[in-house]
Each structure stands twice: as structure tokens, then as C-alpha cells.
Amino acid sequence: MITKDTITPKEIYLKRRELMQAAGVGIAASMLPTLPAYAADDAEKLTPKESITTYNNFYEFGTAKDEPAINAKNFVTKPWEIDVGGLCERPQKISFDEFFAPFKKEERVYRLRCVEGWSMVIPWTGVNLYDLLSRFKITGDAKYVAFETLHDPERMPGQKSNVLQWPYREGLRIDEAMHPLTFMATGLYGEDLPPQNGAPMRLVVPWKYGFKSIKSITKITFTDKQPETSWNLSNPQEYGFYSNVNPNIDHPRWSQATERRLGEIFKRDTEMFNGYGDQVASLYKDMDLAKNF
Amino acid sequence: MAIKKSKIALFTISLLPVAWLVYGVFANKLGANPIEYIIRDLGEWGLRFLLLTLCITPLRVMGQWPSLAQYRRMLGLFAFFYVFLHLTIFIVVDLSGSMSALWHEIVKRKFITVGMLAFIILIPLAITSVNKIIKRMGAARWKTLHKGVYVASILAVLHFYWMAKADKTEPLIYAAILAVLLGYRVYAAWAKSRKKKTV
Numbered sequence: 001m002i003t004k005d006t007i008t009p010k011e012i013y014l015k016r017r018e019l020m021q022a023a024g025v026g027i028a029a030s031m032l033p034t035l036p037a038y039a040a041d042d043a044e045k046l047t048p049k050e051s052i053t054t055y056n057n058f059y060e061f062g063t064a065k066d067e068p069a070i071n072a073k074n075f076v077t078k079p080w081e082i083d084v085g086g087l088c089e090r091p092q093k094i095s096f097d098e099f100f101a102p103f104k105k106e107e108r109v110y111r112l113r114c115v116e117g118w119s120m121v122i123p124w125t126g127v128n129l130y131d132l133l134s135r136f137k138i139t140g141d142a143k144y145v146a147f148e149t150l151h152d153p154e155r156m157p158g159q160k161s162n163v164l165q166w167p168y169r170e171g172l173r174i175d176e177a178m179h180p181l182t183f184m185a186t187g188l189y190g191e192d193l194p195p196q197n198g199a200p201m202r203l204v205v206p207w208k209y210g211f212k213s214i215k216s217i218t219k220i221t222f223t224d225k226q227p228e229t230s231w232n233l234s235n236p237q238e239y240g241f242y243s244n245v246n247p248n249i250d251h252p253r254w255s256q257a258t259e260r261r262l263g264e265i266f267k268r269d270t271e272m273f274n275g276y277g278d279q280v281a282s283l284y285k286d287m288d289l290a291k292n293f
Numbered sequence: 294m295a296i297k298k299s300k301i302a303l304f305t306i307s308l309l310p311v312a313w314l315v316y317g318v319f320a321n322k323l324g325a326n327p328i329e330y331i332i333r334d335l336g337e338w339g340l341r342f343l344l345l346t347l348c349i350t351p352l353r354v355m356g357q358w359p360s361l362a363q364y365r366r367m368l369g370l371f372a373f374f375y376v377f378l379h380l381t382i383f384i385v386v387d388l389s390g391s392m393s394a395l396w397h398e399i400v401k402r403k404f405i406t407v408g409m410l411a412f413i414i415l416i417p418l419a420i421t422s423v424n425k426i427i428k429r430m431g432a433a434r435w436k437t438l439h440k441g442v443y444v445a446s447i448l449a450v451l452h453f454y455w456m457a458k459a460d461k462t463e464p465l466i467y468a469a470i471l472a473v474l475l476g477y478r479v480y481a482a483w484a485k486s487r488k489k490k491t492v
Contacts, residue, residue, distance in 0.1 A: 051325030063460040066324055116458060118326055163460050234459060253455060254402055258387075262325050266389055 046109065047120035049189045051262050056196045057114065058215060059163055060149065060156035067158075068196035075155060075195035077216075082201075086146070086221035089137035096200055100186065102135075103127040107190070108183055110206040112213070113245050113274045115231075117267075118260045124204055125187030130178045138174070138222050145177040146170075146227035147203060148219035164230050170214035171227025171241070172205065175283055181206060181276060184217075207276040209243045240293040244284065245274035249293050303364055307371045310338045311378065328386055335379035340449050340467060342372035347446065347474040354481070366422050369442070373419040376412055376449075404455035411448035414441045443478070446471055 054069045061068035061075075082099055085091035105125050113119040133145070151167035153159040159166045176182065183204040186193060193199040198215025205212050211231050221227075231239035238252050247257045247270040258267040273280050284292075314331050317323040323330040349365040352358055388394040398405045418439055421427065427435050450471055454464035 047325075055325035059459075063462075065326070118329070250401070253404060255398065260326065260328065260387075265328065265386055267387055 044111070044121050045263065046123055047262050052120055052122055052188060053194050053196060055120075055262065057116075057210070058158075058196055058198070059161075060158040060166075060168065060216070061196065062158050063161075063163055069194070071157060072195035075199065077195065077200040080200050080218075082217060083219045084133075084136050084221075085219075086223050087139045087142035088222050089139060090135065092136075099132065099201075100127060103131055105186065108185075108204075110181075110183070110204055111274050112204070112206065112210050113259060113270065115209040115211055115239070115243070115251065115256075117254065117256070117258070118262060119274075120262050122204075123189055124183060124185040125190060126183050126185035126201070126204070128180065129182040129184050129203070130180065132184055133177070133220070136222075141224050142222035143174055143224045144222075144227050145172050145174060146219075146221040146223050147172075147214045147217050148221075149214055149216045150218045165233050167218075168214060168230045169228050169233075170203070170212055171229055172212075173283075174222075176205065176280075179280065179283070181279055207245060207273040207280045209245060211239070212243050242284075242289075242292050244280075244289065244293075245270060246272060246289060246293070248272075249290055297363075300364070300367065303367055307342070307367070310334065310375070328382075332379060332383050332387070335375050335382065336453070339372050339376035339379055340446075340453065342368050342375060343442065343446050343449060344467070344470055344474065346372060346442065347471070351474065351477045355477075370419060370422060373415050376415060380408075380412055404452050407448040407455070408452035411445040411452060414445040414448070418442060418445075443475060446475075 055065045056068040057065065058068040058072070061071040078096075080096035081093050082096065083093050105127060107123055107125050109121060109123045111119055111121055147170045149168035150156065151159065153166075172182070183206075184201055185198075185204050186201050188194075188197060193202065198213075198217075201217055202215040203213045203217065212229070226241060229239070229241055231243075232241060245256075250256050256270055259270045260267050271277070314323070314334060318327055318331070321327075346365050346369045349361050349368070353361045384390060384395055388398070399409050400406070418441055421430060421435060421438060430438070450464060450468045453467060454461060457464050
């Protein structure tokens with residue numbers, strides 16, 4: 001029997017893929033455009049758009065994975081306003097267009113690892129968060145950036161259920177928010193974000209579990225207090241503020257040591273900080289990651 | 294002895310869930326994470342067939358439908374079949390067939406502990422479903438052993454509840470159905486003891 005110890009996961013993956021192709025099983029056409037500098041890994045295959053846009057945790061539109069694509073079809077994202085405030089010199093309500101106007105959008109390919117144990121590779125389009133926030137002149141006493149999703153149960157019917165406390169809230173430490181990897185996405189696969197992926201703008205923090213990449217953002221606040229985050233409110237023993245991808249720290253009910261990359265059959269080993277450790281490990285140098293999970 | 298048409302029909306219908314999954318994989322109808330869909334669907338059908346076996350006696354007695362009894366074994370074995378597939382696929386694709394990983398998960402994840410216990414209880418129930426063995430055991434001992442299905446069903450619902458991330462609606466629905474089916478047994482036992490008293 002082939003066990004994980006005798007063959008590397010990648011070899012198993014390629015072997016199984018060959019076997020499946022030989023068996024005539026259709027595999028979604030691979031899309032391998034030239035990967036820009038932020039590419040996860042030259043050998044990492046992009047997740048097909050069909051998967052990215054039909055497998056979503058976006059409880060504002062239902063708790064099943066296929067519900068957001070169906071229920072968010074008519075979600076209107078124009079006009080869109082973001083309320084930026086808190087510890088900064090230029091608090092303001094700013095329109096989506098004005099927010100992004102000064103910046104050239106770029107493509108970034110990032111891995112996204114869900115806390116449930118699956119992952120994707122997604123070609124996002126957007127702007128570095130650091131650049132987007134600089135115009136507001138954050139003051140020195142700000143230690144965190146807090147984010148909120150739209151709160152409107154008429155437009156987001158899932159908010160009528162109390163599976164989570166609404167609006168969805170998230171937050172980052174200021175150095176995490178200003179990190180070069182932290183990205184505000186407005187598109188994927190070269191097109192505007194579909195509603196189920198968090199239109200018109202959503203955060204991407206690729207070294208943390210996916211629930212920290214908050215969607216459909218309407219409020220950004222600079223604060224000196226650690227912000228409330230929705231999953232932590234829902235279950236503080238299971239979801240911490242930092243939620244860095246960490247194969248050594250299990251979720252109380254399931255393991256985080258492995259993940260299913262969508263499209264693959266066998267699970268692969270999860271990497272510390274989702275493989276972005278080179279770029280982010282220093283942020284947590286002196287922290288006990290078991291306590292600060 | 295010829296097999297009854299109704300049993301052939303039930304057998305065929307009971308295979309539909311797994312037939313749909315096989316079709317769904319090749320026709321790409323199971324969504325972006327077909328393995329998760331398959332493992333979850335097999336587990337749900339295992340639980341559903343378990344609950345169906347628990348429906349037989351109440352329907353037979355209260356619905357005065359004695360001929361239902363002949364289908365219970367088949368439904369029970371299908372429950373075992375679906376649970377067996379659910380567990381096997383999980384071990385092969387999620388754990389890459391590693392027995393040490395399986396042991397680790399059984400010990401560390403409470404939802405897997407109770408799921409595994411439920412499966413273990415079902416094994417002797419499946420084995421003793423054969424006519425020859427029923428005869429050898431005798432009705433009384435067989436009945437006692439097969440009360441294990443009550444425990445297995447409770448553990449199965451608990452397995453589902455503890456596995457669900459935040460939305461517990463589906464596990465709670467199964468729990469409610471199970472509560473009614475087990476409640477029937479409680480009621481029946483109480484009614485029986487009352488009858489004994491008055492005689």
C-alpha cells in the first residue's frame with residue numbers, strides 16, 4: 001500500500017491525475033496563464049473559476065456551499081460606499097470608485113486555506129491594502145484595523161438567521177494590515193468579483209484561515225483595541241483573533257495538519273502560514289502561537 | 294425460493310443513492326469538492342437508512358401493517374453498507390489509508406470517536422442478520438443484541454452534530470426524528486408494563 005511516508009503528496013497527486021485521465025474521467029480544463037511574481041508556486045495549478053464561484057462560505061447568502069452563487073445573483077454592489085474612520089487624520093465616507101481611483105489594479109495569485117480543511121489557488125485582481133489606506137493618514141496610536149461587512153438583511157437574506165452575529169466583523173493587527181501580502185481584491189480571473197466571492201471588494205490575507213478574508217466591506221476603522229471578529233464571537237475556543245494557518249494547532253474538533261486542495265483526491269500537508277512563512281513569520285517572532293491562535 | 298418482487302424493488306431503490314454519486318462524479322455534478330460531497334452524502338444515507346429501520350416497528354404496530362417487518366433486515370444492511378462506504382472512502386482519501394492516522398483521529402476527535410463506536414456496534418448487527426445465525430441465537434438473545442441500534446443511532450446523530458461547523462439545523466432535524474422514534478419505544482415499554490400491572 002502506498003502510504004504518505006513513502007511518496008511525497010505531489011507525486012501521489014500527479015499519479016492519481018494520470019490514472020484518472022487514463023480512465024477517461026473529465027478534469028476541468030487547466031488554466032495556466034503566465035503567473036506573476038506573487039504566484040504561489042510555479043507548479044501550483046489555479047483552481048478553476050467554476051469551483052471558486054460555486055463553492056463559497058458566505059453565510060449572508062446561506063450556509064450551504066452552493067447557496068451564495070444562487071442567492072447572491074441579484075446582489076447590487078453599485079453604488080458602494082466605505083466608511084473609513086477611527087484613529088486617522090482623514091476619516092470619511094468614500095465611494096468605491098474614489099477609493100480605488102488613484103491605484104493601478106494588479107493580479108495576485110494566492111492560496112486560500114479554509115479553516116474547514118480545503119484550499120484553492122485563486123488569481124485575484126486588486127490593490128495592496130497598504131497603498132489603499134495610506135491616504136487616510138493613520139495616527140500613531142492605531143494598533144489594529146477593524147473591518148465590517150454590509151449589514152442589510154433585505155439584500156443579504158442569510159442575515160435573517162442568527163448563525164452568526166451580524167454584521168460580519170474582522171480585524172488585523174496594524175502590521176498585518178500593512179504587510180505587502182495583504183490585498184484588497186476587486187476581481188478574480190480578470191473579471192469583477194462575482195457577488196458570491198464578496199463583491200465589490202474583499203480582503204485577502206493568504207497566510208490566515210479564509211474566514212479572516214472578509215467580504216463585501218463597508219466599514220474600515222483604525223483602533224487601539226483588538227477588534228471583535230465574528231467567528232471568535234461565535235465560538236472563542238475554536239476561532240481566535242490571529243487564526244494563522246498552522247498545521248501544529250488543531251481546531252478543537254478536527255485536525256489542521258492536512259487539507260484538500262480542490263481538484264485533488266488525496267489530502268496534502270498543510271504548510272505553516274499557508275506557505276507564506278518566509279514573508280510573515282517575523283510578525284509573530286516572539287508570540288506563543290498556541291495561545292494566540 | 295423465488296425472491297419477492299417487492300424486495301427486489303426495495304433493493305434497487307436502495308442502491309439509487311450510491312448510483313447517483315457514481316453518476317455525479319463522472320458527470321461533474323457534485324460541485325467543487327466532490328469528495329466532501331460523497332463522504333457526507335454516504336454518511337447521511339447511512340443515518341437515513343438507520344432511521345428507516347427504526348420506523349418499521351412503530352408503523353407495523355400503530356399502522357397495523359405487519360408485512361413491513363420483512364423489509365427491516367434489508368434496510369438495516371443498507372444502512373451498514375452506506376456507513377461502511379462512508380468510513381472506507383474517508384480512510385482512503387482523507388487519511389491516505391493510514392491506520393495510525395485513523396487511530397489518532399479516533400482518539401483525538403470526539404465526533405470521530407462516536408462515529409467509529411456507532412460503526413463498531415453495527416458490525417455484529419450486520420453479521421447476525423443471517424437466518425442461520427438468528428436461529429442459533431434464538432429470538433430473545435438476538436432481540437437484545439439488536440437493541441444496540443438505538444445506541445448506534447444516537448451516536449450517529451451526535452457524530453453529525455459535532456462535525457457540523459456552525460449551522461446545526463440538519464443534525465437537529467435528524468435528532469428530532471430520532472427522538473420521536475426512540476420515544477415510541479419508551480411509550481411502548483411503558484404501555485406494556487401498565488398492561489402487566491392491570492392483569
